[in-house]
Amino acid sequence: MAMNVGSAGTSKCDMNVTPLIDVLLVLLIIFMVITPLTPYGLEAIAPQPPPPNQPPPPPNQDPTVVIQIDKDRSIKINQDPIDVANLQARLEQIFSTRAERVVFIRGDKDLEFEPVAQAIDIAKGAGIDKIGIMTPKIEAGQ
Numbered sequence: 001m002a003m004n005v006g007s008a009g010t011s012k013c014d015m016n017v018t019p020l021i022d023v024l025l026v027l028l029i030i031f032m033v034i035t036p037l038t039p040y041g042l043e044a045i046a047p048q049p050p051p052p053n054q055p056p057p058p059p060n061q062d063p064t065v066v067i068q069i070d071k072d073r074s075i076k077i078n079q080d081p082i083d084v085a086n087l088q089a090r091l092e093q094i095f096s097t098r099a100e101r102v103v104f105i106r107g108d109k110d111l112e113f114e115p116v117a118q119a120i121d122i123a124k125g126a127g128i129d130k131i132g133i134m135t136p137k138i139e140a141g142q
Contacts, residue, residue, distance in 0.1 A: 091126035106134040
């Protein structure tokens with residue numbers, strides 16, 4: 001603080017705010033550097049409905065591949081039952097001729113996460129680029 005003593009006994013008090021502004025700007029720069037530029041989170045994809053006025057693809061060339069895990073841990077690929085031991089080989093066979101490697105996993109609501117995580121791991125091992133998880137809300141179209 002500075003104090004000016006003027007004539008006739010009047011005093012004037014002024015606060016020097018320049019150091020406070022300097023501290024404020026330094027803190028602002030620190031917070032800007034610390035704040036990450038990219039958001040963190042789960043990158044999720046959802047199956048998209050086919051465009052209108054387009055004929056449906058043949059059943060063997062359906063672009064959407066869904067791995068369904070039932071309550072009893074049985075696995076199906078697009079309604080075809082398959083054993084866990086053969087899942088990776090079957091996925092490699094399906095995606096050997098496809099350019100887009102996307103698979104969706106639908107687990108039963110009463111199922112623990114372990115079989116779903118195992119299916120995700122097997123799909124990653126088969127070279128699948130993107131894996132989406134289907135929830136009841138997504139299936140209902142909301």
